[in-house]
Amino acid sequence: MTSSEDQPQRKLAAVLQVDMAGYSRLMGDDEAGTLARLKILQQDLLYPTVKAFHGRIVKLMGDGLLVEYPSVVEAVACAVTIQQRMAQHNRDVADSEKIQFRVGINLSDVIIDGDDIYGDGVNICARLEGLAPTGGICISGTVYDALGNKLPLDFKSLGEQKVKNIAQPVRVYSVQLAAGAELPKPGEQIHSAESLTNSARKLKLQKWLLAVFLLVFTAVLALLSWLQPWQQKESSLNSEGIVATSPNKPSIAVLPFSNMSGDSEQEYFSDGISEDIITKISQLKNLAVIARNSSFTYKGSNTKVQDIGKDLGVRYVLEGSVRKVDDRVRITAQLIDSHSGHQLWAEKFDRKLTDVFAVQDEITDRITTALSVKLSVDEQTQVAKNSTNNFEAYDLFLKGQRASATMAKEGLDNAIGLYREAIRLDPGFARAYGSLAVTMERQTHLGYTDSPVEASERALKLAQKAVSIDPSSPQAQWALAYVYMRKKQFDDAIAALEKAIEVAPNYADGYGLLALIYNNLGQAEDALRLIKKGMELNPYYTYDYPYNLGRAYYTLKDYAKAAQQLENAIERNEAIFLPRLYLAASYVQLGRQDEAEWQITELEVLIPGSTISHWEKIVVIADEDLRKRLFNDLRAAGMAE
Numbered sequence: 001m002t003s004s005e006d007q008p009q010r011k012l013a014a015v016l017q018v019d020m021a022g023y024s025r026l027m028g029d030d031e032a033g034t035l036a037r038l039k040i041l042q043q044d045l046l047y048p049t050v051k052a053f054h055g056r057i058v059k060l061m062g063d064g065l066l067v068e069y070p071s072v073v074e075a076v077a078c079a080v081t082i083q084q085r086m087a088q089h090n091r092d093v094a095d096s097e098k099i100q101f102r103v104g105i106n107l108s109d110v111i112i113d114g115d116d117i118y119g120d121g122v123n124i125c126a127r128l129e130g131l132a133p134t135g136g137i138c139i140s141g142t143v144y145d146a147l148g149n150k151l152p153l154d155f156k157s158l159g160e161q162k163v164k165n166i167a168q169p170v171r172v173y174s175v176q177l178a179a180g181a182e183l184p185k186p187g188e189q190i191h192s193a194e195s196l197t198n199s200a201r202k203l204k205l206q207k208w209l210l211a212v213f214l215l216v217f218t219a220v221l222a223l224l225s226w227l228q229p230w231q232q233k234e235s236s237l238n239s240e241g242i243v244a245t246s247p248n249k250p251s252i253a254v255l256p257f258s259n260m261s262g263d264s265e266q267e268y269f270s271d272g273i274s275e276d277i278i279t280k281i282s283q284l285k286n287l288a289v290i291a292r293n294s295s296f297t298y299k300g301s302n303t304k305v306q307d308i309g310k311d312l313g314v315r316y317v318l319e320g321s322v323r324k325v326d327d328r329v330r331i332t333a334q335l336i337d338s339h340s341g342h343q344l345w346a347e348k349f350d351r352k353l354t355d356v357f358a359v360q361d362e363i364t365d366r367i368t369t370a371l372s373v374k375l376s377v378d379e380q381t382q383v384a385k386n387s388t389n390n391f392e393a394y395d396l397f398l399k400g401q402r403a404s405a406t407m408a409k410e411g412l413d414n415a416i417g418l419y420r421e422a423i424r425l426d427p428g429f430a431r432a433y434g435s436l437a438v439t440m441e442r443q444t445h446l447g448y449t450d451s452p453v454e455a456s457e458r459a460l461k462l463a464q465k466a467v468s469i470d471p472s473s474p475q476a477q478w479a480l481a482y483v484y485m486r487k488k489q490f491d492d493a494i495a496a497l498e499k500a501i502e503v504a505p506n507y508a509d510g511y512g513l514l515a516l517i518y519n520n521l522g523q524a525e526d527a528l529r530l531i532k533k534g535m536e537l538n539p540y541y542t543y544d545y546p547y548n549l550g551r552a553y554y555t556l557k558d559y560a561k562a563a564q565q566l567e568n569a570i571e572r573n574e575a576i577f578l579p580r581l582y583l584a585a586s587y588v589q590l591g592r593q594d595e596a597e598w599q600i601t602e603l604e605v606l607i608p609g610s611t612i613s614h615w616e617k618i619v620v621i622a623d624e625d626l627r628k629r630l631f632n633d634l635r636a637a638g639m640a641e
Contacts, residue, residue: 010447014075014107014143015117015125016055018046018082019064021100021134029096031302037099045085046101053078056606058117059573064101066125068117072107072146076175077183079103079137080153084177087135100135104128107142111446115576118446123408124170127163131172141171152181165410250371251288251314254278256299257331260323270322271296272398273331273360277318280364280383282506283474287373290314291508291538309338312539316344316371318363329353333363335370344370354391361386382472382503388432393425397432404439409448415439433466434479441483459483467496474504481513488620490517508537515548522623524555543572547579554582555626559589577606581615585633596637603639611640 020026026034046065050057053074055067069075082101090098106128108121124140132138139147144155154176160169177183254277259270275292282289290312298308305317320333334346345366349359364383368375375383388394400418403411419436423429441459444452463483466476477500484493497514501507511534518527531548535541550565566583570576580599587596603610612631621627635641 010109010111012107013110013117013121014069014072014105015110015122016067016069016075016079016103016105017064017125017129018067018079018101018103019129021102026099027302033097034099037097041086041089041099045089046082049078049082049085053081057573058115064129066117066122068110072105072143073150075105076137076139076143076147076153077151079105080151080175080177080183083135083137084183102129102132102134103137104130104132104139105137105143106140107146108140113446115573115578118408120166120408120410123410124163124166127161127166127170128172131158131161131163132174137175139173139175141173144171144173151183152178154178165408165414167410249286249288250316250373251290252281252316252318252367252371253290253295253308253312253314254281255308255317255319256296257319257333258321260321260330261325266322266324268398268402269324269395272394272401273322273356274320276360277363279475279504280360281367283382283504284368284373284375284379285505286375287368287371287506288314289506289537291506293508293542294538294540297540304341305336305338306341315339318367320363324353327353329356329359331356331359331363333366335367356391356394357386357389385470385472387470387473388422388426388429390426390429393422393429393432396422396425397429397435400432400435400439404435404442409443409446412439412443412446412448416443428469430466430470430473430476433462433469434473434476437463437466438479438482441486445486456483456487460487471499472503474500474507474510477503478507478510478513485513485517490521490622493517506537508534511537512544512548515552516544519548519551519555520620520622522555522621522626524552527552527555543569543576543579545569546572547576547582550579550586551582554586554630555623557589559586562586563590563592577603580606581619581630581634584637584639585630588633588636593637600634600638613641615639 020038023034047057050065050067053069054071055069055074055078058066058068067075067078069078082103086099086101090100104125104127106121106125108119108124110117110119110121128138128140138158147153156174158172158174161172162169254274257270257274259267261270274296278289278292278295281287294312303311305319308317309315315338317336317338318333319336320331323330329349329351331349331351332347333349335344336342337344347363347366349362351359361384367373388397396418400415400422403418404415405411416436416439419432419439422432423436426432437459440455440462443449444455444459449455460483463476463480466473467480470476477496481493481496481500484490484496494514494517497510497517500510501514504510511530515527515530515534518524518530527548531545531552535545535549538545546565546568550562550569553559553562553565563583563586566579566586569579570583580603584596584599584603587593587599600610607614612634615634616631619627619630621630
């Protein structure tokens with residue numbers, strides 16, 4: 001879900017990405033042991049070190065982290081410290097069990113969108129991490145220039161490197177601690193010259209002492225929620241009485257089909273096949289279908305089908321593979337009963353690429369037949385309908401989906417070009433119009449266009465075109481709703497989302513966006529009902545879901561439940577902003593004043609200049625009494641005017 005409350009800002013930041021080297025190999029050799037060792041290292045080393053050097057964890061990415069720093073000195077010192085401690089740790093560890101990290105660091109202008117950061121600077125950081133040797137660090141030329149001689153380091157120039165999706169070559173240096181030298185401890189660096197923002201450090205002493213005390217505790221909770229999403233799901237769902245399956249109809253998860261083409265660049269195609277099957281069967285009211293976000297958490301995993309079924313709360317699992325070579329495609333698929341592990345059916349399809357749509361239809365038909373799912377006449381018509389019958393246009397569309405996923409300017413620009421070419425090849429391709437509309441609206445939202453008003457109007461016309469071509473497409477209706485929401489035309493957005501859900505009753509994204517809108521309108525009961533349905537269909541939900549649940553409970557003045565869900569949201573991503581507003585307000589209402597003040601302290605660190613006037617411009621609440629209550633609670637929590 002995308003919040004209309006988050007307004008993008010730009011700032012200069014040092015960005016660090018750390019990833020585990022050889023993750024797939026280690027997981028293949030010893031999945032349980034690798035996870036256990038990684039858990040300990042994250043808890044005892046990585047998280048505390050990042051926080052000690054004043055890093056803000058932006059997001060957790062499987063086996064790694066993306067971190068933002070106000071200073072290149074702190075970012076590089078943190079990276080060197082991590083690698084030093086890892087080298088020391090690994091001295092007594094068998095080679096087969098050693099866990100090692102790669103680190104990349106870049107300094108550039110980034111775009112802040114809610115709790116996330118985007119832009120070419122972030123993409124460059126990821127490429128630098130990939131260039132780093134195992135146990136090593138690579139920095140960009142901008143970091144090298146800003147760092148100067150502030151730390152006792154040895155640098156090796158790797159020259160200008162051409163990196164993927166970045167137009168200009170990047171100066172790259174490898175970094176290591178100079179022989180016999182020691183890094184200053186956290187807090188000993190001189191921040192005046194190199195700090196990019198100092199306001200975040202101007203905290204009261206009593207608040208700082210509280211932050212130090214709670215730091216490790218917060219990190220441990222966040223780590224556990226990251227490494228064990230299945231445990232998150234169990235606790236949060238049980239607290240709300242939500243289960244992923246319906247006792248009255250069969251339930252299924254479609255896993256991401258394996259790319260067997262021998263070319264990682266073909267990953268978009270195998271993912272697209274899986275997603276389209278999910279889209280088709282999500283339209284069936286007599287079948288419970290797990291959302292794409294949850295089923296795709298098992299991408300590249302060796303998890304047993306029985307465990308997947310238990311984790312997701314489904315009886316049946318569809319898995320398969322795709323091999324695309326020249327103008328041919330081989331698709332295998334099998335439907336498995338997760339309770340017994342028995343295969344209900346399996347089939348191999350060797351076809352021309354242009355026949356891929358027929359294969360998707362056949363797989364859908366096999367599923368409904370095997371599970372005895374009865375389809376209405378309208379459902380039969382809808383499931384049989386393809387968004388396009390032009391394979392070339394379809395292929396361009398899938399590439400566009402992949403390009404837009406990064407949210408970087410270049411990626412969005414590329415996606416727009418791909419969607420437009422797909423529309424040229426098939427002027428009746430409704431989903432391409434819808435995706436083009438959403439991408440252009442996101443460009444506007446992220447500040448990538450010089451004419452935001454004009455771009456937003458074009459996005460609206462494109463979304464309306466998508467719906468006019470195919471009003472029964474849930475994706476087209478969602479696209480229209482998204483644009484309407486960004487324009488604060490909430491009634492129109494609600495109408496579009498209700499149509500999307502009517503067509504596709506398993507459409508988790510539809511429930512999620514609709515819940516967000518109802519929260520913005522102060523209609524908490526509707527938001528509760530919708531977000532719970534979304535959580536049922538998307539058990540591996542992100543922080544957005546408990547955040548919206550917590551907001552609804554705050555509106556209803558059930559502050560204990562609000563605090564519980566908002567804490568859950570922050571545990572899933574400790575770098576997020578908005579849940580802390582409502583959590584601080586809930587703590588005030590519960591009489592937990594110290595905890596309320598701590599959340600305000602965290603906001604001041606995460607968002608320098610976090611004041612009442614700042615948030616009044618950002619927070620969208622249509623109900624004036626609710627809005628007044630929230631900001632009065634924030635004042636009581638200690639937020640400055």
